Amino acid sequence: MVANANHVAFRVDASEQIGTGHFMRCLTLADGLRQHGARIRFVSRHLPEQARGMLAARGHEFVPLESAPDAALDELAHARWLGTSQTQDAKDAIQALSDETWDWLIVDHYALDARWESVLRPAARNILAIDDLADRRHLCDVLLDQNYESTERYEDLVAKNCRLLLGPRYALLRPEYAAFRKTMTSRNEVPRKVLVFFGGADHQNMTGLSLTALSQSGLRHLHVDVVVGAYYRYRDSLEEQAAGRPHTTIHEPRPHLADLMAKADLAIGAGGVTNWERMCLGLPSLVVTVAENQVPVSRLLDGEGAIRLVGDSAAISAADIRDALVDEIETRKYVQRAAVALTKCDGDGVSRVIRVMLSGE
Secondary structure (H helix, E strand, O other): OOOOOOEEEEEEOOEOOOEOHHHHHHHHHHHHHHHOOOEEEEEEOOOOHHHHHHHHHHOOEEEEOOOOOOOOOOOOOOHHHOOOOHHHHHHHHHHHOOOOOEEEEEEEOOOOOHHHHHHHHHHEEEEEEEOOOOOOOOOOOEEEEOOOOOHHHHOOOOOOOOEEEEOHHHOOOOHHHHHHHHHOOOOOOOOOEEEEEOOOOOOOOHHHHHHHHHOOOOOOOOEEEEEOOOOOOOHHHHHHHHHOOOOEEEEOOOOOOHHHHHHOOEEEEOOOHHHHHHHHOOOOEEEEEOOHHHHHHHHHHHHOOOOEEEEEOOOOOHHHHHHHHHHHHHHOHHHHHHHHHHOOOOOOHHHHHHHHHHHOO
């Protein structure tokens, strides 16, 4: 690897189907690199106006890839997320980066693999792939999987000399989480405030289901902060629910949840990167998996006592959420979960990843 990160490009998308998680973790890394003087360029085929505005506000470059439907989609499980073939996307990306050679190209996309990376190799001195599925080959210098620490998952998917950055010590969390972790005061002895957040889209409306659970007898006294994502489609019905429930506040999409997590006593939400955000702040959580790739790591964390896994979104009811929450409160299991959670993630992942990029080791 070349020990330099003056010019860094990102290939990532965000959409109602994909969600915003991939973009947000790339943006977090980009912001950290910018503080080290890096020039940043995002290359995306799908990116909402809100996300484009976030790039502009930070001074990051953005090159949109034009719509290029192609029937020749490959066999990858998430191929349709790309909206075209890998061949076409690689051609377009090469063009978008053709004005110079980049020190690093960071790709975070379930629909791209080693075939795309091989075409882009001349455009960048180093390639960093962000993945957590381990379902396809990569031709990269560094692979980052912030969810799993097992090297065996990638044994046959990357070259022997590929540097693996594995586990939540490399989780790409915004600096606010580490900052709040250092200044947090103790939480209420008896839970009073609950945070509800299910990501950028929440197609199954687990947000509404959770609020239904929190509106049941014995839970209506709790103060509830509800955060909706950029692609949340059930806003009208959610506002009706909130109007009929005391102590309920709906929050718009926001760059981070660190302040709300620091004030909360319990959380209800999905798996994914939000797991590590909550754990960084020792926030005990009830987790509902909303995507297949969230299931294994959520089960693992549940087994370790770091979260309470309620179940999969396709199989649970409001009563399941209510019963789990009541049990956590009555038995005080959340106290131990908070202690375990704090040991899982310290919030310094961005700094660790940047050190690898700058050191060349």
